[in-house]
Amino acid sequence: MNEIHFNVDAGYLEGIVRGYRDGLITAPQYLNLTQCETMDDLKLQLATTDYGSFLQNEPSPISTSTLAARCTDALVAEFQYLQQNAAEPISRFLDYITYGYMIDNVVLLITGTLHERDTHDLLEKCHPLGLFDSMPALCVATTVQDLYSTVMVDSPLAGYFRECLSAEDLNELNIEIIRNTLYKAYLEDFYAYCRGLGEPTASIMAEILSFEADRRTVNITINSFGTELSKDDRAKLYPRLGSMYPEAQTRLARVDDMDQVKAILEQYGEYKNMIVGVSLSASAAGSGGGSGVLSLEDRFFGKEVQLNKDSFEQQFHCSVFYSWLRLKEQEIRNVVWIAECISQQQKDKISNYTPIY
């Protein structure tokens, strides 16, 4: 029944977002991008894409960081246009999407403050989609309790933060725990919210979020090797959803090395193919290893792109907004990767991006 009324409020936005999707860089365009010799060539090539108008007023020797910033500007401008035109329930859904960025920003600020970085520099590094009013004040908080009662309490993340209050003082480990606990709570909440939106949003988002949860589970496991994190604590950080919940998670909570992780993953059809040929030892750090060999992280990205592309195959649901944003983010990562390769003269790794269309 949702479908009948969907277009009343969201038809326009869905049209817009599908148009945005069609603006994504396609395979032949990527091919052109990878053939560029200099950053100027790249800029010339990007002039024909949706980023063109954001780049055209930049003076010519353009740096990778400017490029990334302008691309993010383009993304933000499009997302904000959606937000401004959204009505319930899309507006709420879009708000939910921004919470993920808020978590990243909060953690960024806390870490920065811990290392005594300049607040204004930190604020500039924050993702513009994850800003909230009282966020800058995070830099004065020194304890978790403080964080909560000063700043977080009236941010949208307040509800997620309650579970973190047990941590006493702020150190690297605790911050990681806070990040993961927040994200876990966020994912679970988002999942529940999408459930409430009814079909077909619920099932499509369930698939995407389950995958997200699984990915986090694996990443948390891999990243916790060799740290002080106890196995019980590790289990607490796993999001309580996804195809690995609960049985694989209980087993993952006990493993000690990569091979065991691999053994567990092999029992899942969708991940079995993914880990074939992955040098797991190199993938712990995340960013791609040698040329040609894709890390587990890259495979996850590839899978995510696939899921998000699939969500465009159905109509009358909110997931397209989430999927478009994810795809666009991936695209920006790709462009930045290509730009980095060009500016650092590492052409052999240039094709290690994740193609979308």
Added chain:
Amino acid sequence: MPSRGWGMMRGRPKTTTIFRSEVMSLVQLYIPSDVARYAVLQLGEIGLVQFRDLNVEVSAFQRSFVNDVRRFDEIERKLRYLHSQLERSGVDVYEFLDDGFAGSSRGPRDIDEMEERINAHDDRVLKLTAAFKNLQLKHLELLENKYVLEEVSSLFSEMAGRGGAPGAQGGRASVATGGAPGLDAAPLLTRTDTSSRRSIGSLDAARAGDTDFDIEAGGVGRDINVGFIAGVIQRERIATLERVLWRSLRGNMFLNYVDIEDPIRDPKSDGPVYKSAFIVFAHGASLRDRATKIAESLGATLYQVDSSAERRQEDLIDTMSRLDDLQQILENNAVARVNELTGVAEQINTWFTVVRKEKAIYHTLNLFNYDANRNCLIAEGWCATSDILAIQSALHVATENAGSNVPTVLQELRTTKEPPTFVRTNRFTDGFQNIVDAYGVPKAGEVNPGLFTCITFPFLFALMFGDLGHGALMTLSAALLCAYEKRLAWLAKSESLRMFYSGRYIVLLMGVFSMFTGLIYNDIFSRAMSFFPSGWAWPADQGGEGVTVEAARLGGVYPIGIDPAWHHASNSLLFTNSYKMKMSIVLGVIHMTLGICLQVPNALHFRKRINIVHVFVPQIIFLCSIFGYLVFAIVLKWSTDWYARDAGGELTHIGPPSLLNMLIYMFLSPGKVSDSEKMFRGQAALQGFLLLTALVCVPWMLLVKPLILRREHQKIVSEGYGRISSHVRVSTEGEGLGGAVIVAEQEEMEEDDFDFADIMINQTIHTIEFCLNSISNTASYLRLWALSLAHAQLSEVLWTMTFLPTLKMSGSLQPVAIMCGFAVWFVLTVGILIGMEGLSAFLHALRLHWVEFNNKFYDGTGVKFEPFSFKAVLDEADEQ
């Protein structure tokens, strides 16, 4: 069989008509490298050549002139920057265009000079703007400082004013207690009362001479425990600031703020920003540090404010004087900036034009090939054959401009490529051609329906819009647009009016034709016109309510159009409906016949005799034997006096027959006509014969053409000529060119695959479509009647509902009522009858052309000729 008609056209006189598109030539240009820029510049000015991309496989940044393109991109960026600065500082841009420079004769040196000047301007403006921004920031700082000082002072005085008055002689304690109610939100002060009050008191005693609030403020400031910070923050952030401070200091603070009335100009965004000055009292240095940190992170600017009143006063005076100085410098800077920008404003339009042209030149040069020695560039492009002379003379001028003595060589290539379609239009035909192009661009050499559309379109429109008054209004407005078209050219820039403006000649003709049909329908704003004596006379005795009177027939016939006596006759609808319905059928059949006949020139042009004999002939026979006969019957019925009496006073005819029944029974009972319906002798036999011919035409259309094609094909195959995979080499005619490299290009012709099944299916579909369409299309022309009826009725209703009642009124209010009634009637007439009804009639006329007319003969599968011209480039840039 591929069409080779194109090559054969060449021998014919090169006429330029709208009937067919221009004869096109594929030309190759050998341009010496040093002339190339000039040559393209000239060609861009005349805009007659459409260049082909000879480097399709080369990506954009690997082409030869990409660096030049980039150079002009960079200059354009600087110009855009300058333009944005012009807008910011409100300097008007001159519309002036330096034709000498923007025209065709500038050389690379002029360009370099221009670039230098732009760079110099850009540099200076950048520096000035940076300095200006710097000064503005300082100014902003001072301004905010001033506001903070003022606000803090007034805050203090307010606090003291509330709490101080009663305690003036009662010692400090009363100030404290009195102060409390005024500071509801200040637990800090109330709480510190007991602990720190005494010390304040003692300090105050030492400064007995001071006024109240000074003591209060001074006391707070000098107390080591209670200090304050003051600053300015954006107004919408103040609530957040307060909340966060309250939480993180656990309520041990007191914040007060005042909105700064005037917006402060923010140098970053250049827009007005509303800000508030605030002051925070906090207890202890560490808390104050915290508050400072929070405030700063939230984007507040903090200012040192001294706690003593005199010092504040001094600061204020100092700030004011510095502000004045700075204001002076700022103004000087602004003047310098405006001067600089005024210099830019005079030229920027020309520069923009030149840069866009130059960029277009290099984009075009990127389409060209270098020859082997890289001495000259080879270009290929399409142009109208009749324009070659003009192109050659342009190239000649270019060579002269470049000061070179190596001429540019132009030669025609023979090709089997389908040329782009170039229909030369003028102001008048342009609009009509657009209507046709919207359906499909004519194939090269195909009959262009645009020629006929020029008259049939407004005519069919007018049949649906027949009203002399409405037509006159429409004509008037369109005529104004046409008369002042140069002055009103700005209309074309507005998106909603552009359609109306570009179609002004269409509207003009539509209006004129509507006046004509209005005259025929005898309608002016739904009223009748009696220019001539009527052919009927109403009896002088009016009868009475509900009595039917009959008009008596006089001798004459009304000379033009419908007799005004029909207006308001109770059977007028019956009469006009029957008249308009028949008229629609007659005109529709004529229109469709014209469409079918246009197949003949097409077939002649493409040398396809088979299309005349086995497509056109059966089609025209089919249509004429059924609907042509209907038209004949209509005319016959019109021209017969069905109530004529012979000498004996007997009716000579039985009565008017129903044509609808006639047509139906022509199919149902062929060869028979009932006596009551009979129109003329031999009708039954004729109808039977016509039906038979129509039926014969169906298999003729269906089978003959495919069978003939198959026979021809089999003949070719049996003679051993089949399936030559033919590559035709593009060859050049001028052989005597030493060193010139001929671009050898192999054109793959589409394979001569003969598939009988395909052709048969196609033919079946076409035949069925034609037969069904001849019926449905004829019926479709009835929309002419339907819309005309709707229009007439609507305008009648509007007249009787809005204006007529006011005319029938009596009393002193009548003039006012007439005025109002007229206003309403006129607005609705223009809005609904002319605007909306006009659009709907336009739409239906469009449909009749696209569907009913064009599908009889028109392929519309051509590609539009888009020559490289600066005008198009600049127009496109303007639209962005």
